[in-house]
Amino acid sequence: MKRRAYSLASLLLLAGAVFLLPTSQADTNSSKSAAGKNVTFSKDVAPIFFKNCAECHRPGEASPFSVLSYKDVRPWAKSIREKVVNRTMPPWHADPHVGQWANDRRLSPAEIATISTWVEGGAKEGNAKDLPPVPQFADGWAIGKPDLIIPMPEAYTLAASGPDEYQYFEVDPGFTEDKYVQMAEARPDNRKIVHHIIAFIVPPSKDARPRPNLSKEELQKLRARMEKESIFYRDGFLQRVKMDAPVYNDGCAIPESARRGRSSEEAGTLLCGYAPGMNQAIWEPGTVKKIPAGAKIMFQMHYSKVAGSEQKDRSSIGLIFAKTPPQKQLFTRGISNNHFMIPPGTDNFPVTACWTTPDDIHIVTFMPHLHLRGKSQKIEAFLPDGGKQVLLNVPEYDFSWQTVYYAQKPVALPKGTKILVTSTFDNSTKNKYNPDPTKAVRWGDPTYDEMMIGWIDYTIDNQPLPKTTAMKQ
Ligand code: HEC
Numbered sequence: 233m234k235r236r237a238y239s240l241a242s243l244l245l246l247a248g249a250v251f252l253l254p255t256s257q258a259d260t261n262s263s264k265s266a267a268g269k270n271v272t273f274s275k276d277v278a279p280i281f282f283k284n285c286a287e288c289h290r291p292g293e294a295s296p297f298s299v300l301s302y303k304d305v306r307p308w309a310k311s312i313r314e315k316v317v318n319r320t321m322p323p324w325h326a327d328p329h330v331g332q333w334a335n336d337r338r339l340s341p342a343e344i345a346t347i348s349t350w351v352e353g354g355a356k357e358g359n360a361k362d363l364p365p366v367p368q369f370a371d372g373w374a375i376g377k378p379d380l381i382i383p384m385p386e387a388y389t390l391a392a393s394g395p396d397e398y399q400y401f402e403v404d405p406g407f408t409e410d411k412y413v414q415m416a417e418a419r420p421d422n423r424k425i426v427h428h429i430i431a432f433i434v435p436p437s438k439d440a441r442p443r444p445n446l447s448k449e450e451l452q453k454l455r456a457r458m459e460k461e462s463i464f465y466r467d468g469f470l471q472r473v474k475m476d477a478p479v480y481n482d483g484c485a486i487p488e489s490a491r492r493g494r495s496s497e498e499a500g501t502l503l504c505g506y507a508p509g510m511n512q513a514i515w516e517p518g519t520v521k522k523i524p525a526g527a528k529i530m531f532q533m534h535y536s537k538v539a540g541s542e543q544k545d546r547s548s549i550g551l552i553f554a555k556t557p558p559q560k561q562l563f564t565r566g567i568s569n570n571h572f573m574i575p576p577g578t579d580n581f582p583v584t585a586c587w588t589t590p591d592d593i594h595i596v597t598f599m600p601h602l603h604l605r606g607k608s609q610k611i612e613a614f615l616p617d618g619g620k621q622v623l624l625n626v627p628e629y630d631f632s633w634q635t636v637y638y639a640q641k642p643v644a645l646p647k648g649t650k651i652l653v654t655s656t657f658d659n660s661t662k663n664k665y666n667p668d669p670t671k672a673v674r675w676g677d678p679t680y681d682e683m684m685i686g687w688i689d690y691t692i693d694n695q696p697l698p699k700t701t702a703m704k705q
Pocket of ligand 1: 281311313322508
């Protein structure tokens with residue numbers, strides 16, 4: 233698969249694939265026609281494309297062509313056959329033998345045969361009357377028309393050249409009551425420079441934290457001390473881990489005292505995100521994210537520069553509120569290790585992270601996040617009764633695709649379950665995406681550093697939820 237031209241960089245986000253439909257069942261109609269001669273776009277191929285490709289292959293999205301019309305598809309026929317037969321499209325990286333995924337994008341062998349036969353037979357259009365309804369996207373929003381659109385407070389002007397930037401913008405949506413979000417989508421304004429968007433919910437209590445009354449000098453001293461003690465340092469607009477910070481490749485063995493400092497868990501609750509190949513977050517009706525009254529929305533923007541021209545961006549998020557009383561509230565956790573160090577030249581270096589569930593929970597989504605040296609991620613559960621269960625296995629991680637895996641049935645785990653995330657990294661010359669195989673690598677925002685996170689969204693069992701709901705706007 234081709235890499236995108238712009239630099240893909242660090243990203244920790246929650247977002248999802250749109251159509252929560254199983255796509256891997258054999259389509260008997262298509263397989264019958266695949267055997268025959270008269271396979272056409274309108275009758276046989278368009279239904280597959282609309283269901284499995286339109287999510288990304290439509291006007292205004294990051295993909296190179298739209299599948300919504302024959303005219304747009306025809307020039308790509310040969311390439312489509314190749315990508316579909318070798319299974320680079322649709323992108324999907326989870327081991328099919330582990331777990332069952334509501335958003336499984338894989339095509340069935342019958343669907344692949346239909347597409348292949350169609351191309352070999354000259355990629356004919358057929359009778360336009362056979363065409364199924366073309367999927368509609370409201371003003372580009374895949375979730376439909378949002379109840380509320382929240383843009384960045386103002387347009388940001390990005391310089392023409394230089395390193396990537398992480399910029400943060402806070403917006404007060406002015407909620408005077410708790411809001412329950414059923415669907416959320418982050419939409420980039422300027423796709424040339426927006427590498428990723430993550431929208432966080434910042435609860436009001438954070439702002440209310442008392443600030444000590446310190447003089448400027450005392451404040452400077454305090455800041456200097458904190459910087460010295462922290463494993464992190466600032467490098468321009470980026471956060472990185474110091475080369476000489478203590479090393480723990482086994483995240484389950486990190487002592488409590490070393491866990492201080494910024495961690496993915498403390499970043500705030502994720503609301504939704506955007507990254508190449510994925511967009512919106514859609515949960516089961518009644519399973520919602522809560523935005524408490526008085527909360528703010530924080531945009532984390534990762535910008536890549538376009539050489540030669542200054543660019544502006546004002547991205548936004550769209551929200552659809554729950555129309556029925558909420559039954560389950562979603563929580564996000566990044567099970568992460570910030571303390572690892574990957575030696576230069578190693579081609580299969582393991583790093584782990586752990587989290588023990590404090591309650592009975594149900595996991596709804598999983599999302600591995602590593603950078604360019606990331607090779608694989610496996611998420612396993614060690615149950616209190618001694619049982620073991622593999623929850624997700626991504627044997628060939630690909631940084632180009634930040635896929636959120638939606639469990640077909642939320643995964644029940646009792647209190648006291650140890651969740652173990654194991655990732656491997658290839659920091660050798662064998663990895664053609666490796667920015668520098670001669671360097672030891674630590675955690676950091678930029679893609680030439682690494683990350684190691686297994687994101688999960690989960691609900692807590694028997695959690696009381698308010699009987700009333702802020703269903704109105
Ligand atoms: C999750 C989003 C997504 C889905 C689903 C998806 N694609 Fe793609 N596709 C992309 C993006 C983004 C690119 C461009 C980047 C790349 O090639 O890696 C692409 C590239 C391609 C290319 C290569 C074009 C070239 O430059 O040669 C083909 C062919 C293709 N897709 C066909 C399909 C077909 C057919 C389907 C459905 C059966 C599909 N894709 C589903 C996102 C998607």
